[in-house]
Amino acid sequence: MAKRIEAYNVSSYYGSFKAIDNISMTVEPKTITALIGPSGCGKSTFLRSINRMHEVLPGARIEGRLTIDDQNIYDSDVDVTAVRRMIGMVFQRPNPFPTMSIYENVVAGLRLNGVRKKSLLDEACEKSLVAANLWNEVKDRLDRPGAGLSGGQQQRLCIARTIAVEPQVVLMDEPCSALDPISTLAIEDLMFKLKDRFTIIIVTHNMQQAARVSDRTGFFSIDKTGDPGRLIEYDDTQKIFSNPSEKKTEDYITGRFG
Amino acid sequence: MSLLERTGVAMTPGNIRTRKLSTAVVLGIAVAAVALAAVVVFGLGIGNWVLVVALGGVFYLAGVYVAASRVEGRRAARNRTWSALIHSACVLAILPLASVVWTLVSKGMERLDGDFFGSSMNNIGARDPEGGAYHAIVGTLEQVGIATVITVPLGVLGAIYLVEYGRGRFAAAIRFFVDVMTGIPSIVAGLFVLSFYVLIVTPWFNDGRPGFSGFAAALALSVLMLPTIVRSTEEMLRLVPGPLREGAYALGVPKWKTILRIVLPTALSGIVTGIMLAIARAAGETAPVLLVAGGGAAINFNAFENNQSSLALFVYQQAGDASRYAPARAWTAALTLVALVLILTIAAKLLARRNQLTR
């Protein structure tokens, strides 16, 4: 199911402001790739460009090519909704639909895609919740509001909702930054488990997390405020954290950079 | 095989491409829909161009839905149809509103002259083309002015209670009933002042006869303005940052002084905005004035005695007048009234933009 993602000279803009400049990288299937870097360096913007969520903001646009198995997702005849179904996304803050129950949250994506049969929905709901390590905690209260769960549970609910539509790629935008350490650990465990089925790209501020979970790491940086973010170095995680080839990366990793 | 592959809705890079309905096709459907509607309507002789447009709109929506579901799929088609419906709701609503504005200006210009603003309806018969709204303008200004003098202190103090002192059930009850009171029909406010002030209070001073007056109208308008002012002031006071108050308390300034010297001035422009909106609404009220002010064709500067008119009431009276000069007077008065209300409203909104307290 997992697919290879390739970016060729991708630049993103908000109106006339250039947020990222000329990013090229390849993400292999069934790996976890971490994007790290200081605030405002464009790593989230790049992540949102991968499933075309970037263009939801008014005035946002993109240049360059972004392909998934050699299909450019920015071609004019590509259906945006199909891209987003194929490339799921988990956000920084847990965002279950507040008016829906746990069950309805998980199957929301399937219902959008026209799956109406109760047995299929039940099956998908259980499968996704099991995959998200949440089933045992909520199986007795599937009809309770999703917003009633704890923060960590809500985030896993959102992951279950994302993988219920069986995407090829899962993007995670700082998924643990609003969570406590124990919930963070639960999500990291989950990522290892999901790696077997999905290509995962995660943006994180937490370098230990990047070092723990990822196979490859990309370091983004900006020269000064107002400049576009650039990809400084992209390599195996072990190499980045032990022996980076760029001085800037080393400064950031060792804490000599803001 | 995965669940979604079985149901046929799984997404792979192979099937992310879709055909799009081109603009030319959409335009074609629009033209065809109108043409078809014209043929149906005129062919059967069942209506005029208005029906053609209405029917054409229905045909267009149906046509786009069918075409889009064949080319782009059902979900995209539904998206398109709803988007079209939402846009047409706007057009549908703008038509009558544009008509109101257009008639107001075109018919209102007819009597927009100095005489209109300089004379009353005293001794104006059915055959006299003259006559004006001077007395009504005087009435509106006095009634609204008195109502403002009554409600502003009451409303602002009440809001201060709700924000600064009110705790527990009593304050919650007041807050709830302030909201409920905003919904009281204006005619009920008029009936209240009629039954309380005009029929019970004034006869004591008036040899037992009920005394209709501009002041009674001002009382009725006060009933309508009070909840609006309390509500908007309360919202503004809540926006004043807590640290500002705490800073003053820490300096030993008593609470009442903090409220009057620090909290109120900070929220002032917002409060004034709310007051102006309430005034604008009150100035346009007809029903309560009709019940308790008594009307009257002559100029009466004394709001506390004898009948008084108001601009809104003048419009209503002229609209019901059989004289062929009356409609022109009604429209000009309506234009004046709308101008007065809109100037107040726009000024209030502009003031609100300068307000530095934001949510």
Added chain:
Amino acid sequence: MGDTSPRSAETGTGGTLTTDGRRGSAGGGVPPAHTPDSPGLGGGGGLPRRTRFGMESGFRVLTLAAGAMVLVIIVAIAVFLISKAVPALRANTENFFTFNGWSPNGTEPRFGIAALAFGTVLSAVLALLVAVPVALGIALFLSHYAPRRIATPLGFVIDLLAAVPSVVFGLWGRDVFINPVRDFSVWLNEYFGWLPIFGGDGPFGRSIMLGALVLAIMVLPIITSLSREVFLQTPAMNEEAALALGATKWEMIRTAVLPYGKPGIIAAVMLGLGRALGETIALAMTLGITFDISANLIENGGNTIAANIANAFGEANDTGRGALIASGLVLFAITLVVNMTARAIIYRRREFRDSAA
């Protein structure tokens, strides 16, 4: 903080705010709500005590009195309307709730609100049936479809329209809008005359339909601006969640925006209903003013409680006024129920939102 319970005057003699105390007593005409406390702990110290009639408590009582005015007015409205309505209701020789007609001024007063209440509800419901879908459409357009450049000025115009006095809409309905409505009525009567609501032999024009449409145009801005506010409050992260699942724009609105805004929409509609039920002048100018219960929408006719008050007030004698006040009391009760329901919904929603945050 909140507890500024006044101490007894004796303990307050050492206060520094003597002048304030004098002024405060003028404003503090209401007796203190609490019984005097025992002297403060560690009494006899050098610290200044609270004064019983200090500026502080005086100001507090003043604001309390102002706030309580609202409750006083609501109760006073009920009391005075009832006191004036009862004599007229006693004199009524017919049943007030079931009789169809309004002749309260003779020696044998006969009046009832059956037809009026029917017309009030019918015109308000029709107006909402027309206004609500259109208003929600415009609100969605302003919040989610229109670019900012258009949404801001258009929203401003809608707010301005909410301020246009009802007498202006009434005048427009009576002089201008009646013509297309009459044409439309004739057309409806010709082709759909077999339906009772479009039947009759005319004359057409000053009908329930004209009144309801004018009413719809009047409540449209209110419902629009309230529901636009609600739609704009939808958390952006929920909208993004829907989009990231592959929802189209409309599906995003159905999944995230509409469910979130539902209580707000219901409240907006109820407030619009309250406004429509109480509208007086516009309906007094556009309805045909008859006293029968008829489902016919297009023939001259129709009447409402409020419109009848405006129309019949001029000729009313003492009993006539009482009768009108009695009908106003019914209107007051109806709108009170509608508004309280709407507010209760909004309050519940507010708690729900606070707990979810």
